[in-house]
Amino acid sequence: MTMTITERLHRHQLELLILILATASAITGAFELPRGGSAFLGNNHAQAPPHRNSKFSHAPIQLVDDRRRRGKSTQLRCALLPPSVATKISSGLSPQLRYTILFGSAAAALVYKNRNKFYPPNLPTPDASFAEPLPDGSLGCPYLGNIKFFTKIGDPKTGSGAFYRMQSSLSRNPRIFKYAPLGKPSVVIAGMSNVKRVFNREFKLVKTGVISKEFGKLFGGESLLFATDPDRHQFLRRLVGQSMTPEQINVAMPALIASATRQIDTLTVGGNFEMEEVLTRFTLDVAWRQILGLDLKDDEIDTFYGAVNDWIGGILNPVTSLFPKLTKYRKVGKAYTYLISKIDDKLESLEKNGPDGSTMSGMYFAKDEDDPSKRLDRTEIISNTLLLILAGSETAASTLTVAMLALGLHKDALKKLKDEQLAMMSKHQGEDMTRDMLEKDCPYLDAFVKEVMRIKPLATTGAMRFSQETFIVEGKQVPKGYGVAFNPYLTHMLDPALKEEDGSHMDIVKGFKPERWMNDDTKPTEYMPFGVGPRYCLGVNLALAEMKVFLALFARRVDFGMTNTTPENVEWKKISIIPKPKDGALISVLSISDPSTTVVV
Numbered sequence: 001m002t003m004t005i006t007e008r009l010h011r012h013q014l015e016l017l018i019l020i021l022a023t024a025s026a027i028t029g030a031f032e033l034p035r036g037g038s039a040f041l042g043n044n045h046a047q048a049p050p051h052r053n054s055k056f057s058h059a060p061i062q063l064v065d066d067r068r069r070r071g072k073s074t075q076l077r078c079a080l081l082p083p084s085v086a087t088k089i090s091s092g093l094s095p096q097l098r099y100t101i102l103f104g105s106a107a108a109a110l111v112y113k114n115r116n117k118f119y120p121p122n123l124p125t126p127d128a129s130f131a132e133p134l135p136d137g138s139l140g141c142p143y144l145g146n147i148k149f150f151t152k153i154g155d156p157k158t159g160s161g162a163f164y165r166m167q168s169s170l171s172r173n174p175r176i177f178k179y180a181p182l183g184k185p186s187v188v189i190a191g192m193s194n195v196k197r198v199f200n201r202e203f204k205l206v207k208t209g210v211i212s213k214e215f216g217k218l219f220g221g222e223s224l225l226f227a228t229d230p231d232r233h234q235f236l237r238r239l240v241g242q243s244m245t246p247e248q249i250n251v252a253m254p255a256l257i258a259s260a261t262r263q264i265d266t267l268t269v270g271g272n273f274e275m276e277e278v279l280t281r282f283t284l285d286v287a288w289r290q291i292l293g294l295d296l297k298d299d300e301i302d303t304f305y306g307a308v309n310d311w312i313g314g315i316l317n318p319v320t321s322l323f324p325k326l327t328k329y330r331k332v333g334k335a336y337t338y339l340i341s342k343i344d345d346k347l348e349s350l351e352k353n354g355p356d357g358s359t360m361s362g363m364y365f366a367k368d369e370d371d372p373s374k375r376l377d378r379t380e381i382i383s384n385t386l387l388l389i390l391a392g393s394e395t396a397a398s399t400l401t402v403a404m405l406a407l408g409l410h411k412d413a414l415k416k417l418k419d420e421q422l423a424m425m426s427k428h429q430g431e432d433m434t435r436d437m438l439e440k441d442c443p444y445l446d447a448f449v450k451e452v453m454r455i456k457p458l459a460t461t462g463a464m465r466f467s468q469e470t471f472i473v474e475g476k477q478v479p480k481g482y483g484v485a486f487n488p489y490l491t492h493m494l495d496p497a498l499k500e501e502d503g504s505h506m507d508i509v510k511g512f513k514p515e516r517w518m519n520d521d522t523k524p525t526e527y528m529p530f531g532v533g534p535r536y537c538l539g540v541n542l543a544l545a546e547m548k549v550f551l552a553l554f555a556r557r558v559d560f561g562m563t564n565t566t567p568e569n570v571e572w573k574k575i576s577i578i579p580k581p582k583d584g585a586l587i588s589v590l591s592i593s594d595p596s597t598t599v600v601v
């Protein structure tokens with residue numbers, strides 16, 4: 001089995017890491033950072049002064065004490081590149097790219113520091129006992145991996161996930177390719193039969209990685225997401241899942257309706273509203289009302305939203321993983337403490353007052369069917385509650401934001417939703433909306449949500465797994481130790497029954513057809529918005545109910561137009577987990593009816 005040059009290079013990671021960091025520092029050292037500087041480097045002013053006496057300076061990396069020359073800043077400058085070249089490179093780079101390189105270097109350092117946690121001791125290379133070749137695709141530089149993983153995150157035409165689409169299109173087999181996020185050799189797999197074959201064998205063929213304890217604690221270290229033992233994972237899923245069964249969701253319907261109504265009531269005729277913001281508030285509202293079952297006073301609601309914001313923002317901020325010990329002094333730590341205090345208060349109230357309809361109550365009183373003496377302990381309830389807030393808020397808010405854009409662009413779809421609601425209300429006069437009604441009387445709403453999630457599912461990957469043994473997919477080997485991930489967007493995009501060469505089957509203007517879901521002959525089968533296998537989305541019932549409740553109530557009450565977006569100028573945010581419209585689906589409200597009245601048309 002021959003090795004490519006990059007595969008060989010990966011064997012000499014330490015030396016190469018130093019070289020890469022040095023080069024990155026050479027470039028970043030010549031950067032002009034905005035006023036205020038960076039969290040890592042402080043005020044690092046631009047343009048390393050040209051080295052006077054030689055074309056290259058003497059030491060590979062120099063800490064140039066600038067204080068004498070320019071006040072107090074200390075500049076990290078490198079002399080691997082001639083200053084004129086460094087300056088040229090730096091001035092030709094966009095600020096985004098400069099930051100990408102800067103943070104890329106920091107992330108590479110973090111991965112190197114934690115290499116034994118992330119990587120097996122022997123870096124994976126092709127398995128010589130298999131004749132099959134590795135999948136197509138470049139592994140980029142060691143430790144940094146594919147630079148385009150950072151620079152080609154998204155594009156305005158299709159949104160986030162551009163890197164994966166590019167790698168797939170470059171591979172001779174678009175359903176599998178290799179790449180190296182942060183230098184870790186990995187593969188991405190698409191196509192339902194491939195994804196099922198690999199991810200149905202979670203815990204045996206592939207397994208999620210273990211994350212650093214301190215960092216993991218911040219978002220539920222004892223949650224089922226980090227359970228790598230199949231029995232423990234199943235135990236946690238059984239107990240946490242008891243609070244999200246269809247029956248439990250039916251109990252939750254009044255809370256979901258209250259949350260949706262509260263947000264729709266903030267809209268006013270003639271106003272312009274960024275629906276992404278409204279919908280984020282809606283999913284956070286669901287979090288405190290339904291998941292935590294809290295009774296927040298008006299003035300506390302903003303504190304709760306702020307805390308969730310700071311907490312999620314902090315988890316995504318590289319400073320948190322670089323310096324976990326500083327967490328308690330930062331906003332993220334304070335937000336975490338606040339959320340835990342709310343969860344603790346709720347646990348006390350459940351102990352005192354018995355069960356209510358909240359998800360936390362479901363967890364607190366859940367007993368294992370196999371062994372009723374087994375219950376979730378306090379830490380497990382806290383961890384899994386945090387996981388549900390994290391997993392459920394952004395995903396549902398983004399999907400609903402795309403739904404708003406789809407409704408704004410396809411007025412016929414809005415009309416069909418309104419008509420369906422009108423029919424449902426006249427059938428169930430005076431009754432409150434139930435989950436059963438949504439299931440049985442709203443086939444168009446169901447088809448509409450499915451189509452939104454087909455066109456814009458998770459465009460990045462699911463959680464990274466690691467292969468436990470070498471296996472074959474589409475005639476290519478995935479060696480033991482490789483990272484393994486699925487990609488829902490590519491799976492939907494490559495559906496042979498739908499695929500149009502110009503990509504229009506994934507276009508929200510040309511390809512959006514909810515009706516395709518209403519006929520068995522046209523129903524897509526390459527479809528996995530909620531994942532596959534033992535880690536299939538545990539919140540699927542809650543997610544679908546909350547999205548359908550919002551859309552049903554919105555369609556009943558609101559008529560609107562897109563403020564700026566037309567079918568010709570749809571643009572997407574570059575960075576998001578699920579692609580989102582660039583303007584956050586900015587709408588102008590034309591009319592809005594009272595919650596007690598019927599549909600406005």
Ligand code: HEM
Binds near residue numbers: 225537542
């Ligand atoms: C539109 C909304 C949602 C989408 C698109 C979505 C998507 C997904 C996907 C693709 C996975 C699998 C990840 C993987 O295998 O790597 C997943 C897992 C999960 N989801 Fe969702 N999700 C949504 C809403 C929710 C909600 C509302 C909750 C709960 C409140 C939730 C809780 C979870 C949990 C706990 C897991 C981990 C399951 C496990 O590891 O066993 N999700 N979700």
